[in-house]
Every structure is written in structure tokens, then in C-alpha cells.
Amino acid sequence: MKKLINNPDNVIADALKGIAASDKDVRVDFENRVIYRATPKDGGKVAIISGGGSGHEPMHGGFVGTGMLDAACAGEVFTSPTPDQMLAATTTVDNGAGVLHIVKNYTGDVMNFEMAAELAADAGIEVATVVVADDVAVQDSLYTAGRRGVGTTVLLEKIVGAAAEEGGDLASIQALAQKVADNGRSMGMALTSCTVPSAGKPTFDLPENEMEIGIGIHGEPGRHREPIGDAHSVAEQLVQPILADLDFTGAPVIAMLNGMGGTPLIELYVMYAEVIALLEDAGVKVERNLVGNYITSLEMAGCSLTLLRADDEMIRLWDAPVQSAGLRWGL
Amino acid sequence: MKKLINNPDNVIADALKGIAASDKDVRVDFENRVIYRATPKDGGKVAIISGGGSGHEPMHGGFVGTGMLDAACAGEVFTSPTPDQMLAATTTVDNGAGVLHIVKNYTGDVMNFEMAAELAADAGIEVATVVVADDVAVQDSLYTAGRRGVGTTVLLEKIVGAAAEEGGDLASIQALAQKVADNGRSMGMALTSCTVPSAGKPTFDLPENEMEIGIGIHGEPGRHREPIGDAHSVAEQLVQPILADLDFTGAPVIAMLNGMGGTPLIELYVMYAEVIALLEDAGVKVERNLVGNYITSLEMAGCSLTLLRADDEMIRLWDAPVQSAGLRWGL
Amino acid sequence: MSATEVTLDQLAAWLRRFAEIVEQNKAYLTDLDSAIGDADHGANMARGTAAVVTHLDEANTVDALLKKAGMTLVSTVGGTSGPLYGTLLMKMGMATGAVTELSGEEFSKAFHAGLEGLIARGKTELGDKTMVDALTPAIEAFDAALADGADVHAATESAAKAAAAGRDATTPLVARKGRASYLGERSAGHMDPGATSSTYLFDALAEAIGT
Amino acid sequence: MSATEVTLDQLAAWLRRFAEIVEQNKAYLTDLDSAIGDADHGANMARGTAAVVTHLDEANTVDALLKKAGMTLVSTVGGTSGPLYGTLLMKMGMATGAVTELSGEEFSKAFHAGLEGLIARGKTELGDKTMVDALTPAIEAFDAALADGADVHAATESAAKAAAAGRDATTPLVARKGRASYLGERSAGHMDPGATSSTYLFDALAEAIGT
């Protein structure tokens, strides 16, 4: 295992120290492993909390800041945080206007956030929850855990964060969050596996000439394997299932081409050129975009595409100022 | 070779398409492979140009924008651009106030920029040049090519870009650039090799339990190999040679902990925590920092540390607004 | 010697032994989770059970012991197994009362309460390829053995055997819950990690009561 | 047949053959550059020499041919080898004048002019472990053969042999220029990639004039 770490069991604690040392705009609660804004917004702002397993940096801690999250809970690598952490975060950030929990649709995340919400409600805090389940790689059905929550989470945190900054109330923020969740779709692929530090070896073996289509951000196997294609054919395998799942024409679209952590930026640009050409052919109008590492899977090489069928209001909120380690503009 | 590309010979052309599609703040000259600001600053501003081999993204193209570069020339992967490219860029951006060429100290880069400067001078354009040679891994001597230019380039482009934005003249800008170059030091290491697309295989083999200390950003071998240590001992091997080379106490320091392209952000934070602890012990006061991928080496796993012994003026210029794909704040 | 009661000490020994077996099989659990999940089940269970062990001396009653163990799992594990194993033990504790030993019947009642809580939390059914597929037959076998007149120790041995059979039966199944469900048909042919760690719960119990 | 002149066609054939040999040895040159450089020398030289070939028909005189070839290398290669090989050919062209053939002596004069330009651009000396270590002995051998009364073809064959010997002699050297110099003592034991591509220049010349 080739990693720049100390003890594999201390990766989260060690990384939080680095985050605290490098980012003066956040405050880290080391005991509860929660990252807060250094200067919370005062007044009756709805607070926005997210969290999940670590190993997806900059998500979520890197999105704590003005115009985005109020707090993020860091779980162990690929393991959802515990209810205690989320309860601590919820209690701390509540301003009386209520708290939105942004949850990615994994059994663990959903259950732990659920328990935290129950405890917070007990303590008299109003909590609303949005669950992101946007990964079209997963064949959805009533009898499964549903789709995984992936890239749309990033776009949702930005848009909802801006709305909260403007002073929306909890009900309207939750409705907006649900709308974003309903209109986002993602699809990912991997060239190589990630290695969970405590496991000490790659989660899966992918032969030198193969790729995995439909990979999850925790290294969960995807739809199938096949020989590595060129950027153009990989782009087709990301774009097609997304467009087959939801109509993205006739609305402004926000696109994110996301690196899984081990993909050079130059390759993401090559992929983005292919993706945008396919979307243009399909009559999809991308009005805003992100190209880079936003929701990663440790050192995995690969990428994912997220499309959000937005509206003018979402675009306006997208453009609103944001100042976090991971996203920063307009301020 | 596991890469998201089409034909290995077209990587630069393809990536430039993606850059043009994703970043509305730049304009790409595909023929000359130059990235320009979409809206050049008018008036008599000194123009700042950089360039070099590709594969180090976001450097340099990602640093084109308000408060930083006016243009960047993209060479083939790890191959300096040609004089034609730099001449085209120089001619285009010159406003009458002259042009600064930012060059990293590699024989190819120096020679190609030199030829471009000769041709530009012939065309009546005032060109000044700063050469960055900050890599302490290289044992310097009068009889070698000198030190490699690495991370200080990023800090220099930011600081000098801000000074040019404020309207400094070419002589003062060149003096500032030289001062930054003289006061920056870097040291890097790798856990894995990069793979040049046209080569099709890793530049070097590094056994599963070994790391290379003093690696270059083109996969040039470093000082030595040794068994992988923990983050703490790796941090020591980066910090010590830098502090041994220049006194960083008694001045505000800007630190950059840079990922080589394939290193997860969580590991960079673990490393940064170790680095900052060592610097504190040594009495070095880090006033500003960057942690992330800024000057990469394709998919190489590893990191580099850059320290700049700054002064109040440099810190002020560092804090000045910048709006580029790779660095963005204050705007 | 025929054991009719399970003592507080035996229950503490049970959780201690559970932690040991999990620690010994940490890499194996993670390997199973690598195939159809995210390669953390071993680390999750080892972290949680080790934390449970540090609190075993604090409890003077069975309910306190089990509730504390459950809460410790919930607050140290995270992921899917934290809330589920945590709920199992917490609900067991809530079902026993402040006693210092349990009869076989009382133990069975606690198990059922725990399993029900786990199933409610996880919204699972038997056959979804989860830990429930090992826990359910184990508890049923425990009951059946007691009904057949077996002592508690013998009943835990039956439970352990049934848990193992339930675990083995997860291999051909297509997962319908948890992370493995994302795989669809590709989840078939792999043993479920959570069902595997559940067998350790009964192995540990049989050992703790046997000694 | 004893060749005393080198024709424009032979010079075009030379550069065409150089491009072929480079293309055939592209991976090898890159391998050599991987060991002590940045793994691009094969791609650099192949890209540049292929571009040179597309312009060979445009020139009617030796100087035009060589200058265009040199400029093409400069504007398509980049890196270290672009300006250096480019300067070599440009300066050779500047030294010949608008002729359609060169005598052995004229060719030698051109070579010297080219090498001088290259050395001035690269600030190198013999023994720095660069292409100069193959080019210098090759040109000296060319002169010596002519002085010994050899015809131009035989002289190019001597030059090619000397280039190869010069290339081999780079192996034990510690690099003092270029990217390999960063390695210090670790550069010893590796053949220089640029010296290797330089030998192809003379191999190609011997073949082009021999035919």
C-alpha cells in the first residue's frame, strides 16, 4: 500500500489536523470530527449540514464555508459518521431556524443520520432531511436500497447553501433541495481501484487493459467491466445512461466532470471535450460546469459525470458567492 | 497504460478543447496552443507569460486570468513549448509596456524561451525573463544545468501577476520576480511513477515498498530511493533540505504542499499537518498556504513542499484578487 | 454440568471473545466486503468491538452491560453495521431488566427483541443477503434446542451451527439490501460479510458459556 | 564509383532516412530518456523528423533544404532537442549557400558551423554526456577520412562509426548538462539518449550517400 499516512487507524484524525492548519475559515472539533465555519453566520439562517465517510475530499469538509455548508461530519474512510457526530453538529449550528441534513443514499448514512435526527428532534431542534440518490449505474427497484448518492450532492450543497445564505426558511430550503436531488443524475467509471488504508490493499483488481463502468465512490463494483476504450467511447458510456434516464433538453444544465482522485487534470479536460460534444449533439445546453476533483474515491483513477437539469433560480443560486476550500467564487 | 485519452499524439489538442469548453474566462489559440485571458486587461499593463511542457495541470494554463497570467503556452507532455508559440503569445499580449517571461530552469525551456525573446526583441517588443530554479533536491554546481524550477513558479506567477495588475513597470516587475525566485525553495517525493502518454509505460519502476526522494516533476529520478516511511518521516525529508538551504525564520512564509496528481487530498492534509508541526518546531512562521494539486506530474502519487521567504509586500500581493481556474480568491 | 443460567460475567466474556474473533478475522471480513461492498467491514467491526471491551467492567447488571455495548457500537462504528449491531444489543438490554443473570428463556426473549429492532432499523427481510440471514436461523435454533430440553450451552452451540448455515446460504443470493444490492445479479456468488460477522457472535457465545 | 559530391537529392534522402530510423527506434530512445530524463526523447525526435520530411520537396537548394529542416525542428519539437538539432541544421544551411551539391570539404565546413552553433546554444563541452559527445568525434572522423583521401561515402561511414563510439563512451560519464545532470552520480551507467539519436544522423547519411 503506497500512501502518505502515519498509522492507518489515525488517518482521519491526522487529516483533520492538516485541514485545521491550512484553512483559517474553518474550525475543527477534533473530538466529534466536525468541521464548522470559523465565523458562523448569525441571525436566523437555516443551517446546512452534510457528512459521510472520509476519502471523498474535498467533499464534504472542503465545502464548509460562506454560501455552502455550516458543518460537515467526517466518518472513518468510506464509513458514514455516527449519530453522535451529527447530533453534535446539528446542536451546534442550529440558530433556531432549523437544520437541513444532506444525506447520500447509503444504508449506513441514512440510518446514522436518521438516528441523529431523532435525537435532535428530541432535543427540540427542527431537522429536515434530503437524500441524494442520483447514480444511474444502479438499477433501481422497490426491493433494493435504491440508487447511490454521488455527484449531485456537490451541486446540491452549493445551491442549497446559497439559498440558506439568502435567508430562506427550512421548508423552502428542503423543497429546493429535493428538487435538485430529483433533477440530478450521475454515472462514473474507474480505471484503477482505490485502497482503503485499513484494508491495506486495493478493493478490487482491475486487469491492465480493463475498466469498470458504473463504479461507486467507495469502490463498489459497477455495471460491468470491459476493455479500456478511448476518451470518446468512455464519454458515451457516461452520457448515454444519464440522458436515457432523464430529459436534459429544454432547461439550463449544470455539468460536473469529476475526477476520482487519481486522474490527472489533463485527462479530465480531454474527457470534458468529448462529453460536451456529445451533449451538444443531444441538444443539451450546459450553462455552468465544474471540471476537477470534487467527490473523490481516494486514489482511484477514473471519473464521473453529473448533470443537473436546473432552472433560472438554481443557476442564480449557483452563481451566488461561495467561499470554501473546495469551491470559491464571487467573493 | 490506463489513461482517459484518445490518441496519445493528440492529448494536448484534445485537452485544450476541454479547457476552452469549460473555462469561459479564457480564449484558446488552438493553432499556437496558447491560452489567453478572454478579456485582456487594457491600458499599459505589463503582460505576464508562462509556459512549459504539459502534464503539470493546472500549471500553467489554469493560472491564466485576472491577477495572474496573461497567457500560457502549452508544450507537448513534459516538453517545453517551441519559440513560435511563445513568440505568438508575446506578440499578442504586449500592450506596449513589455512582457515578462516566466521560465522554469530546464535546458529546453530556457533555450526555447531565449529564442522567442530574441525574435520578440527583433520585433521591437521589450521582454524580460525570470528563471525559477528552486528544487533543492538537485545538487547545484557551476558545471551543471543548475536546479530545476518547480513549485516556486506557482507562487511567483500569483505574486507577480498581482503586481502587474496594479500597474508596475517591467523593471520593477522583473526585480520582484527575481526576488521571489531567489527566496523560494522546493523539495518533492514520489510513491509511484508517471506515465508519459507517448511512451505508453511508466517512466520508472518503483517497487511496492519504496519511494523516491527528490523526484522531479517530469519523473526525473531524485536523490535516492528508500523504503516508504510514514507521513512524519516523509515530511522531515522534505522540510529538512529546504531549511538547510535557506533561513526561513524571521520572515512571513508562504507554504505550498502540492500533490503530484495521483495523491488523494486526504493524504495531502495528513502531510500538511506533519509539515506545519516541523516548521513550527523550527521557528518558521507560515502566514499563507496552499494545499492541493497545483504543479503536477500526470498521475504520479507523491507530493512536494515549497516554501517562500516572503515579505509584507509579497504577502499583500498574495492576498490580492485572483480569478483563474486554478487559483481564485478576493473577486 | 448443565448450565441453566447465563451470568453477567459470561455475557461480558461473550463480548470480549466476540471482539477477539472479530480482530482475528478482520482482514477476512474486509476481503468479503471488498468483493461486494466497500472494504471496511473488518475495520468497522474491530473498531467497534474493541471499544465495547473497554466498557465491560462498568456494568453491574445485564441490561446496563448490553445497552452500553450497543450504544458504544452506535457511537464508534458508523456505517451500516454500527447502527444495526448497536440496535441489536441495545434492544436486548432493554428487554432484560436490571438482572445479573438470564435464564435460557430470558436470553431468547432478549435475542428476539434485539433482532426485531435490527430488522426494523434495517428494513430487511430474511433472504436479503444480510446479517439477518445468519441471526434469524441462529435465534430460531437456540429456541428449538431449549424446547428440546437442551441446556443454554448446548443451545448456543446449535445457534452457532445454524448461524454458519445461514451465512453459507447467503452466498448464492442476490442482495436486496445494503451496499451489495447496487451490484444486482453480480452480488450472487459472494458470502455476505455481515452474515459472517454475525456467526462470530454465536461462536463467541458458545465459547463464553461453555467455559 | 567514388562519390566526391553530395547532391540535393541525397541530402533529402538523408533526412528522410533519418526520420525512418528515428521512428523505428522511438521506443528505444524514450527508454533511454526514461532512465536519466523524462521519457520523451523518442516522441520528440519522431514528431520533429516526421515534420521535416513533409517539407523536403519544397527546397531547390541545399541551404534552403537545411534551413527549412532546422526551422521545422525548432518549431515542432520543443524541449532540448528541438532547438539543438534545429540549430545544427539551420547553421549548416547558412554555411552552404544556395548550391545544389556539396563537396566533401563544403559538407565538413557546414558540419562544423552547425556543431559550433549547437554548442553555443547548449553551452556544452565534450564530455558533458550529451549529443555533442557523438557529433564531435563523428565530424572529426569525417574530416580525417577526407584528409586520408577517402570519398564522401567512405567518410560518412567513418563518421558513423565514430559517432557510435562517442555514444558508447557516454555511458560511464556523469552528466553535466541537460536533464540528466540533475541526477549527479546516478547518471553514470546510462547511455545518453541525445548521443544515441545523433548516431542515427550519421547512419542515415552513410546509407543515403551509399545508395
Ligand SMILES: Nc1ncnc2c1ncn2[C@@H]1O[C@H](COP(=O)(O)OP(=O)(O)O)[C@@H](O)[C@H]1O
Ligand atoms: N438493511 C440492512 N439490514 C440488515 N443488514 C444490512 C443491511 N444493509 C447491509 N447490511 C449488512 O451490513 C453489512 C455491511 O456492513 P459494513 O461494511 O460495516 O457497512 P457499509 O455497507 O456501510 O460499509 C452487510 O454485509 C450486510 O450484512
Ligand SMILES: Nc1ncnc2c1ncn2[C@@H]1O[C@H](COP(=O)(O)OP(=O)(O)O)[C@@H](O)[C@H]1O
Ligand atoms: N546543454 C546541452 N547541450 C547539448 N545537448 C544537450 C544539452 N542538454 C541536453 N542535451 C541533449 O538532449 C537530450 C535530451 O533531449 P530531449 O529528451 O528531447 O529533451 P528534454 O531533456 O528537454 O526532455 C540529452 O540526451 C542530451 O543528449
Ligand SMILES: [Mg+2]
Ligand atoms: Mg462503509
Ligand SMILES: [Mg+2]
Ligand atoms: Mg522533455
Ligand SMILES: [Mg+2]
Ligand atoms: Mg462496508
Ligand SMILES: [Mg+2]
Ligand atoms: Mg527528454
